[in-house]
Amino acid sequence: MEMTSCCSVFYFRNELAVLQALSSTVQRDPTASHYRFQDDPYLTPRTASEFKLFSLSQESGRNAAKYIINTYPNFFLKDYAEPHIPCLMPESLQPKVTEVCEAGLRELIHLRKVRSAVDMYDRLLQAGTVVSLELTNNLLDLICFYGDQDPVQGDQAEPEKTAEGEVVQDPAPRRKEGRFRKSDSLHRTWRKDNNAERIFHLMPERNERSYGALIRGMVKYGAHSKAFDLYTDMQNNRMAADVHAFNALIAAAPEVRQKYSEKWDLIAEMLKQMNKLGVRPTLLTFNTVLKSLLRCGPLSRALVLQVLGEMKALGIEPSLATYYHILVAFYRQALSPSTLSRTMLTTDLLHSMMDEISGKVFDALDPDDVYFFNYAMNICCSLKDLGLAYRVHSLLNVGDNWKLLGNPSREGFYYGSLFNLVCMMENIGVVLQWYRDLVPSLFYPNSHTMRDLLQALDADNRLDLIPEIWKDVKQLGLATVSGDLAEEVLALMARDEHSPEIQESFANCALAVKAVYGHGEQSQATLDFTASALCNMATILLAAGRTDQAWEILQLFKANNRVPSEKLLDEFLNSAKSGSNSEQAVTLVQMSSSFSLPATARLAQRVEQEFDLSEEQKKALQDVEATSDSDKD
Amino acid sequence: MAVSFGGAGLILANHAVAHMSRTLCAVPRARAIHSTAVCCKHQAARIRVGKGDKPVTYEEAHPPHHIAHRKGWLSQHTSNLDRETGAAERTVEDIFIRRFIFGTFHGLLANELVIKRRGNMLVVCALFTQKIPAYKLYFLIGYTETLLSYFYKCPVKMEVQTVKDKVVYKYL
Numbered sequence: 001m002e003m004t005s006c007c008s009v010f011y012f013r014n015e016l017a018v019l020q021a022l023s024s025t026v027q028r029d030p031t032a033s034h035y036r037f038q039d040d041p042y043l044t045p046r047t048a049s050e051f052k053l054f055s056l057s058q059e060s061g062r063n064a065a066k067y068i069i070n071t072y073p074n075f076f077l078k079d080y081a082e083p084h085i086p087c088l089m090p091e092s093l094q095p096k097v098t099e100v101c102e103a104g105l106r107e108l109i110h111l112r113k114v115r116s117a118v119d120m121y122d123r124l125l126q127a128g129t130v131v132s133l134e135l136t137n138n139l140l141d142l143i144c145f146y147g148d149q150d151p152v153q154g155d156q157a158e159p160e161k162t163a164e165g166e167v168v169q170d171p172a173p174r175r176k177e178g179r180f181r182k183s184d185s186l187h188r189t190w191r192k193d194n195n196a197e198r199i200f201h202l203m204p205e206r207n208e209r210s211y212g213a214l215i216r217g218m219v220k221y222g223a224h225s226k227a228f229d230l231y232t233d234m235q236n237n238r239m240a241a242d243v244h245a246f247n248a249l250i251a252a253a254p255e256v257r258q259k260y261s262e263k264w265d266l267i268a269e270m271l272k273q274m275n276k277l278g279v280r281p282t283l284l285t286f287n288t289v290l291k292s293l294l295r296c297g298p299l300s301r302a303l304v305l306q307v308l309g310e311m312k313a314l315g316i317e318p319s320l321a322t323y324y325h326i327l328v329a330f331y332r333q334a335l336s337p338s339t340l341s342r343t344m345l346t347t348d349l350l351h352s353m354m355d356e357i358s359g360k361v362f363d364a365l366d367p368d369d370v371y372f373f374n375y376a377m378n379i380c381c382s383l384k385d386l387g388l389a390y391r392v393h394s395l396l397n398v399g400d401n402w403k404l405l406g407n408p409s410r411e412g413f414y415y416g417s418l419f420n421l422v423c424m425m426e427n428i429g430v431v432l433q434w435y436r437d438l439v440p441s442l443f444y445p446n447s448h449t450m451r452d453l454l455q456a457l458d459a460d461n462r463l464d465l466i467p468e469i470w471k472d473v474k475q476l477g478l479a480t481v482s483g484d485l486a487e488e489v490l491a492l493m494a495r496d497e498h499s500p501e502i503q504e505s506f507a508n509c510a511l512a513v514k515a516v517y518g519h520g521e522q523s524q525a526t527l528d529f530t531a532s533a534l535c536n537m538a539t540i541l542l543a544a545g546r547t548d549q550a551w552e553i554l555q556l557f558k559a560n561n562r563v564p565s566e567k568l569l570d571e572f573l574n575s576a577k578s579g580s581n582s583e584q585a586v587t588l589v590q591m592s593s594s595f596s597l598p599a600t601a602r603l604a605q606r607v608e609q610e611f612d613l614s615e616e617q618k619k620a621l622q623d624v625e626a627t628s629d630s631d632k633d
Numbered sequence: 634m635a636v637s638f639g640g641a642g643l644i645l646a647n648h649a650v651a652h653m654s655r656t657l658c659a660v661p662r663a664r665a666i667h668s669t670a671v672c673c674k675h676q677a678a679r680i681r682v683g684k685g686d687k688p689v690t691y692e693e694a695h696p697p698h699h700i701a702h703r704k705g706w707l708s709q710h711t712s713n714l715d716r717e718t719g720a721a722e723r724t725v726e727d728i729f730i731r732r733f734i735f736g737t738f739h740g741l742l743a744n745e746l747v748i749k750r751r752g753n754m755l756v757v758c759a760l761f762t763q764k765i766p767a768y769k770l771y772f773l774i775g776y777t778e779t780l781l782s783y784f785y786k787c788p789v790k791m792e793v794q795t796v797k798d799k800v801v802y803k804y805l
Contacts, residue, residue, distance in 0.1 A: 038774070042795040043767050050767075057768040061775025069783050081786035088786045 030437050047477040048412060048444035055408075100124055102135060109135075109142050114150050117142060118195050125202070136199070137209045143196040144217025147188040190223035208234075212245040219248040224255040240277045243285060246270060250288045254295035263296045264303070283319055286311045287366050290325035300329040320404060321366035323353060324375055331379050350379055354391045361399035370406035377417045386425045389418060415443035423452040428460035440476070447478045447485050454488055464502045466493055467509035479516045483527045486513050487536075494536035497543070507544035510537045514553075531562040538568055542575050550575070551584075554591065564592075566599040573606060582611040586620055593624045601625060682805050691802040692745055710750040723750070726785065730757060737777055740764065743799045755781070755789045763795050770795075 014020075033044045037054060045051040069076050073090035081088065095111055097104040100123045108117040121139055124131055200206065200214055211234045218227040231249060234241060241249075253266040267289060274281060289307055293300045304326050311318055330349045362369070373396060380389040396402055405411045415438055422434050435453065439445060445453075450473055457465055470489055473479050479486060490513055493506045514537055517527045534553055541550040554572070557564050569592055576584040585607045593600045604625050607613070613621065679696040680689055695704050708727045712720035727748050734746060738761060747758040757777075761770065774791050781789040 037771075038791075038793045040793060040795050042763050043770065043793065053768045054771045058771040058775035061772040061777075062779045064772070065776045065779035065783070068780065076783050079786060085786055088783050090783065 028441070030441050032441060034441075046440065046444075046475050048408075048446075049477075051408065051444065100127060102129070102131065105131070105135060105139070109138050112142065112146070112151055114142060114146050114148065118199070121199065133203075133205065133207065136203055137207070137213065140196060140199065140210055140213040143194075143199070144213045144220070147217070147221045148191065148195050149188060188221055190218055190221040190226070208239050208242060208245075211239060212242055215241070215245045216248045219252045224252040227252050228256055240279070243274075243279050243282055246274050246279060246281075247285050247288050250285065250292055254292045260297040260299055264293070264299050267292055267296075281314065281316075283311075283316050283322075283365055286316065287319070287321050287325065287368065290322060290329075291368070294325060294328055294332075304329045319365040319369055320362050320372040321368035323357065324368055324372040327353070327372075327375055327379065331375075335378060335382055350376065350383075350388060354388065354395070358391060358395060359398055360395075362401055362404060364404060369404050370410060373405055374410055374414050374417075377414050377421075381417045381421050384421070384425070386421060389421050393418060412443045416445065416449055419443075419445065419449055420452050423449075423456040428456060428462050431456050432465075439472070444476060445478075447481055450476075450478060450485055451488060454485075454492060458492060463492055463496070463498070464505070467505045467512075470509050470512060474512070474516070479513075480527060483530065483533070486516055486527065487530065487533050489513060490533055490536035490540070494539040494543075500544075503540075503544040506540050507546055507549075510540040511549070513537070529556060529560045529562060531557075531564070534560075534562055535565050535568045538564075539571060542571055547575055547579065558591075558594075563595050563597070566597060569597075569599065569603060573603065573610075577610055580611075582607075582613055582617060585611050586613070586617045589621060589624050593627060680805055685804050687805050688799070688801040689803055689805050690744055690800060694802045694805070705747075707745050708748045710748075730755075730781065733781070734759060734777065738773055741770075743796050753787045755785065755787055756792060757781075757789065758792045759794070761793060761795050762799065763797055 032039065034051070034055075036058065037044060043054075045054050069090045070093060073092065076090045079089075093111065095104065095107050095113070095116070097107050100120060102124070105117060105120045105124065108120055117139055121131065121136075196214060196217055200210060203210065211230060215227045215230050215234075218224070218230065227249060231241065231245075250267055250270050253270065254263045257263045257266055271281075271289070274285075286307060290304055293303055293307065296303075308318065308322065308326065311322070327350065364370075373392065376392045377389060380386075380392060396405070405414060419434060419438060423431055426434075431453070450469070453469065454466070457463060457469070466489060473485055473489075490510065493510065498506070513533075517529050517533070534557055538550045538553040541547075541553065550572070554564070556562075569588060572588055573585060576582075576588065589600065589604050589607055592603055604621050608618075608621060675696075677697055678693075680687070680693055692704065700706065708723070710720075710723045711717055712723050730748060731746055734757065735742060738759070741761045741764055743760045743762050749756040749758065770793070774793060778789050778791055
């Protein structure tokens, strides 16, 4: 921000300079939710699915308002704003010009109505008017960009028409995770009787732009070999393709050749021709070269660094996508789950890369930029290198680089792997610090992450924090997803002896966990009691001295068809002894015989020895012993 | 101003006064009607005390002379300052916004809206009850913000707070 004073008038270099200076004084608030939500406990999302639900419903509200505004524009035409704000006026989505003329075609192209534009063009030709070259080129651009179909609005998928005129349903959009995530539109393929090709052949004269548009459309929609045929056509007519067409051809090169060396030869050929024609390569050219190199097998490792060198020699700043492709080339083998040679990592490329790019501010220049941080963090996790992970994370905090993390689910993966690594390697103090910082303002952990956190607590002997963690687990909605977390929590609490206050808090926590099992409300998913869970619950309650509640749990065993362990019954006997309650002891023995446990005889003997029993109780015990003896026979 | 109409207000000559005073006792005396200009009770924004079963919020319970003493302002803009214009337009906008939000968030408003104008931005501060699930509330918030922005050609933001039920101050 620069202020210059000129006759007592201050002006700033940038209108936003004051706001930016103010915002640089404030840091992220780890207790607040994302800024798009309202600041209210009822309206703050607590799980990842709530986050998505709330943001989507807010967005759909906006779309509903836009629909109403565009359907009834006459209410929104009064202009209060000075100067006029065009983005707050209703849009007219219907074309105004109705006659068949060039202005009508121009308008339809502007409104992105592909089919009507093609229709209008045909009618113009039939009427005999000569459509200018530039307008035809615009039309070709439109058709090739949208693949000869109208752009799909939301979930109105129109049925495709095949060459025979039958109506074929649009294939359900596949969602592939990872690098090859395509949107719905790219599942269209380039048809044989395309409008674009037809118009192209009808054109009296074509220039580089027409060829370029067609080549790019073909590559975008999968007709790679046709694109190359068109390119040779272009060369025969002695026309020079522009840089965008060359980028498309380089992207298509791996598809039209089979062997790795041939693929690379074709790419190199394209580059040489670019050089010959004097077309200057851009960042996107080099990124496309790298991307296609990755399809060339073992050649990629050797050549990516050379390509990077070429880029720097030409003075083009690499973007994050460049570094991403280089990382993939080197670490792809080591990270894939199928290879066994995970320890065969003979490179410290990521270290040298971080040396080079630490502290730099990156812009979003390539759609593949968003994959970098996730992949780098993945590599750090498999290398178990915490220092490197911290370096990657500090790069994220430089300037506006956080915007290059991608959509919220991608962010979730990144922070999830970072937190897993921290849990594994750092001591509990640092782990808890990170936990408070990241959750839940930046990411919502899944049950795997919470398990890691519990293990870290265990390793550092801080089990007294378990009740708090359980509260968080419930709030995140992870308690009922699978029974593992609840069982793990109970097992950890029941394992060792602790001081009385901790036992108290454990007992309260155990009761809270118990509420998760059993029959909840109709809409909630519930878990079934398992034997180990019940055993652990009873143990914890006994250790805290809550015998009544522990006895209730015993009843639950029978109700849910679960068998208690012998160790548990011993503990109950101990507690009955300390309470001098012989009635309970006898009931215990009867219960164990009803489960047909082999330890019944031993328990009965113990009760006879250690307790003062009345006559009926002794008789009941003998009955039990008799039945258990007969069982053994 | 008091005006008296006398039923027997005849103006008599002086010489007959003495005679009249003796005979006045015999003439029936009529009562005079006094009347003043109409002076109605204040009834603006007041809820009269009733049986004691009507719940009333803090805002509703205090009549307007308590503004700036026990109440704040519901609509904050600078048009009422010296040499500033546009107060009437702001008021009309406010009325529209209040009705619009009352209708859109039907049955959810726990208290009157507070409308603030900062720069060219309109901030609508609302207090809602938690009768509908949160995602439906977000739908309505997104819808309102966009529609009002397009209507008034300025950024409109909502700052929402929720309460379990309407907060009752007393029962009147």
